[in-house]
Amino acid sequence: MTAARPAARAVAERVRDPELPVLTLADLGVLRDVTVTGERVLVTITPTYSGCPAIDEMGADLRRALTAAGYADVEVRTSLHPAWTTDWITDDGRRKLAEAGIAPPQRVGPRAAGPIPLTLTPPPQRVPCPRCGSSRTAELSRFGSTPCKALRRCEDCAEPFEHVKEL
Amino acid sequence: MNVYDGLTAGDSGDAHWAFGTGFTEPLAGIDRDVPSGVDRADLTAYALMLGDDALVASQLLAAWTSRAPELEEDVALANIALDLLGQARLLLTRAGEVEGRGRDEDALAHLRAEHEFRNVHLAEIDCGPSRMGPSAPGRDFAATTARLLVFSSWKLALFARLRDSADPVLAAVAAKAVKELTYHRDHAARWTVRLGDGTDESHRRMRAGIERVWPFVDELFTAHPVETRLAAAGVAVDPAELRSEVDGVLDEVFAAAGLERPAPVPVATVAGRAGRDGVHTEAMGFLLAEMQHLHRSLPGAVW
Ligand SMILES: [Zn+2]
Numbered sequence: 468m469t470a471a472r473p474a475a476r477a478v479a480e481r482v483r484d485p486e487l488p489v490l491t492l493a494d495l496g497v498l499r500d501v502t503v504t505g506e507r508v509l510v511t512i513t514p515t516y517s518g519c520p521a522i523d524e525m526g527a528d529l530r531r532a533l534t535a536a537g538y539a540d541v542e543v544r545t546s547l548h549p550a551w552t553t554d555w556i557t558d559d560g561r562r563k564l565a566e567a568g569i570a571p572p573q574r575v576g577p578r579a580a581g582p583i584p585l586t587l588t589p590p591p592q593r594v595p596c597p598r599c600g601s602s603r604t605a606e607l608s609r610f611g612s613t614p615c616k617a618l619r620r621c622e623d624c625a626e627p628f629e630h631v632k633e634l
Numbered sequence: 635m636n637v638y639d640g641l642t643a644g645d646s647g648d649a650h651w652a653f654g655t656g657f658t659e660p661l662a663g664i665d666r667d668v669p670s671g672v673d674r675a676d677l678t679a680y681a682l683m684l685g686d687d688a689l690v691a692s693q694l695l696a697a698w699t700s701r702a703p704e705l706e707e708d709v710a711l712a713n714i715a716l717d718l719l720g721q722a723r724l725l726l727t728r729a730g731e732v733e734g735r736g737r738d739e740d741a742l743a744h745l746r747a748e749h750e751f752r753n754v755h756l757a758e759i760d761c762g763p764s765r766m767g768p769s770a771p772g773r774d775f776a777a778t779t780a781r782l783l784v785f786s787s788w789k790l791a792l793f794a795r796l797r798d799s800a801d802p803v804l805a806a807v808a809a810k811a812v813k814e815l816t817y818h819r820d821h822a823a824r825w826t827v828r829l830g831d832g833t834d835e836s837h838r839r840m841r842a843g844i845e846r847v848w849p850f851v852d853e854l855f856t857a858h859p860v861e862t863r864l865a866a867a868g869v870a871v872d873p874a875e876l877r878s879e880v881d882g883v884l885d886e887v888f889a890a891a892g893l894e895r896p897a898p899v900p901v902a903t904v905a906g907r908a909g910r911d912g913v914h915t916e917a918m919g920f921l922l923a924e925m926q927h928l929h930r931s932l933p934g935a936v937w
Contacts, residue, residue, distance in 0.1 A: 482822065517810050518720025547724070548806035550813065552828070583794055583812065583882050586820045587827060587890055609821060612708035634813050 472537040475508045476501040482532050485524040486613045487631075490565040496555025507510055507540040508533055513551045515634070516538060516614045553615075568597045570604075570619065570630040594630050596621035603604050606630075639712040659715055665802040667730055673866050677801065677862045680731040680751065682742070683910055684754035684804075687699050690918075691785055692718035693925050694761070695778070699813055710821060710856045714782070721807060725885040744929035748922055749912040755902075756850040758909070760917045761843070771842035776829050776861030780843035781824035787883045788854045790815040791876040800868040804848055824885045830891025842891060849899040854880075855903055858910035 471569045478491035479501045499511040510529050526543040533541045553572035556564075561571035564611040572607065573592070595602050601623035609632065611618045617632040635752045674752070695715035700709045726739040737745075761777035762769055769775070775860055793815060796808035829840040864870030881895075888895050907913040928935060 514720075514810075516717055516720060517724060517807070517814060518716040519717070547810055548802075549811040550806070552813075555821070581794075583790060585823060585886055587823055587887065589824075595895055608705070608706035608710060609817065610713040612709070614713050620716050632817075 475503050475510075475533060475536070475538055477538045478532050478538075479529055480511055482525070483529050485521045485528065486615070487564070487569070488504050489563045489569070490556075492529070492562050494557050494560030494563060496557065496560070497525065497551060503538075506538075507542070508538045510541065510543045511546050512543060515551050519614065521613075532625045541568055551634070553631060556631070564631060565597050568628055569596045569616070570597050570628060572631045575633045594619060596626070598623060598626050599624040604628075638692060641924035650804065666731065667802075669800045669802075669867070669869060672801070672864070674732055674734070676860045676864055677869065678729050678920055680864050681725050683727055683858070683860070685742070686724045686751050687757050687785075687789070688718045688725065689722035690751070690753045690757040691781075692716075693723060693921060694758070695782070698763055698778065705899045707775075711778075714818050714821070715816070716809075721811045721814070722827040724803075724807045728807070737760065740929065744926045748914055748918050750876075751914065751918065752910050752912060752923070754850070754853050755848060755911040755915050756781060756854060758851040758918045758921055759830075759847070759850060760916060761846060771839050772846035774839060774843070776836070776839035777843035777846045779822055779825045779829065780840070780847045782818065783826050783887060784847055784851060784880075784884065786815050786819040786822055787880050788873075788876060790819050791879045791883075792871050792873065795871045795875075798868075799870070804869065813866070819883075823883075824888050826893070830888075837892065840891065844888075844893060845896055848896045849902060852901040853908050853910075856908070860910075 479498060482492050484490045484492055484497070485497050487495065487568050493554050495515070497515060499513055500562070501510075502509045510533070512522070512525055512529070522533050522545060526545070527541050530541045530596075541557055552575065554574055556572065564571040573594075589606060594604050596604050599621060601621055603622040605622060606617050607619045607620050607627065608619045611629055615631055615634070616629045618626045618627060623627070648871065668677060685864075692715045695711050695718065699708050699709045699715075702711055706925070722743070723739050726742045730737040730742055747818045756840040761772060762773040762775065763778075764770065764773055770778075790812065793811050796804055797812065799805040799808065826840060829836040832840075855873050857872050857874055861870050861872060865872040885895060901908060904913045
């Protein structure tokens with residue numbers, strides 16, 4: 468009976484992010500772990516931001532998908548540590564974002580310890596326009612429609628676009 | 635069936651207007667033990683101090699939604715408020731579980747009285763938006779910017795150190811919050827420069843905003859006995875240690891904005907007691923009435 472079920476990890480990996488539906492939770496890097504013990508599936512996810520309102524939606528979507536795939540006992544846990552970073556968005560995820568007209572984040576790498584420097588002037592950031600590819604783009608607002616996105620505009624094709632900002 | 639059914643319907647997360655609002659297991663996956671030798675009452679109090687700072691600051695920032703000078707700024711302040719609310723929820727959850735009396739984040743946020751809140755005064759004072767009539771210097775967007783600049787500079791310095799806390803939950807919350815606060819501080823700093831280095835009127839407003847918040851700055855660096863004891867145990871940060879770093883950041887912003895750091899103002903206390911002891915300013919009662927009334931009128935309401 469269990470043989471007919473798809474692997475729990477594969478089911479969980481296909482669930483989409485509620486706020487960036489072009490990405491799966493696996494693309495976004497928020498899917499930490501899927502463990503099957505007997506009849507029980509334990510899924511661990513991580514919030515992108517402390518106040519991320521989508522985290523409960525993600526849990527509900529995971530439970531729904533796994534239940535539909537034949538797993539009766541599903542638990543979803545949220546884990547804060549280590550903290551999510553946009554570096555965890557996969558290469559596949561970055562490509563899907565760009566194809567959807569959303570500029571992917573740049574890699575930030577590990578942070579240095581000690582005091583965090585103030586950035587009074589935004590560093591010139593080369594965020595290519597996802598529509599025309601021009602590198603002449605400017606930030607309109609650092610806070611966009613969701614906590615993870617900034618709003619930019621292309622100075623060549625004049626279109627506004629969203630940018631998943633580095634965290 | 636009535637119009638309020640949606641407010642109290644189930645907890646499936648599906649029947650609500652938008653996304654659900656409850657973490658089912660907000661601190662799962664983190665070691666939840668209280669470090670050995672640490673007093674539970676002290677750790678509860680410390681988590682409340684940090685949680686209340688974030689909760690109260692979030693509540694007042696959210697009041698700017700639809701009142702900011704431009705649409706982008708409505709969105710920015712709402713996003714910052716949401717980050718702070720997320721931090722508050724985690725910290726209050728930690729306070730409740732260490733306390734061990736069955737109080738969750740909602741009980742702590744909505745069912746405590748004013749004297750049980752332990753936030754600093756800077757978080758609670760009225761910096762606008764004005765409820766009636768035009769905004770006035772010290773109660774306007776510039777004053778809110780000044781508060782956000784000082785608050786996030788202080789919090790960022792504190793949380794950067796708290797990443798090494800002996801309490802695993804505080805360390806994990808701090809590691810997450812540091813990235814968010816870095817954005818908040820940069821945002822407030824750039825607005826401070828834009829207003830301070832703008833027109834005569836914006837400069838005047840920005841200066842009034844800084845003067846408005848300055849009497850509440852010394853309190854940020856004054857250690858409460860709970861902080862002193864927990865700092866010795868490696869759990870908390872002694873806020874006095876943060877002063878030179880925060881002063882350095884503020885001086886850099888003020889210099890770029892053409893503003894001067896005001897002279898120090900001694901902490902206003904009642905017999906030596908201030909926000910960390912549950913002694914608050916007149917603004918706190920109004921704030922709590924607004925924040926708590928829905929939960930108290932409709933216990934358990936969600937949307
Ligand atoms: Zn373009």
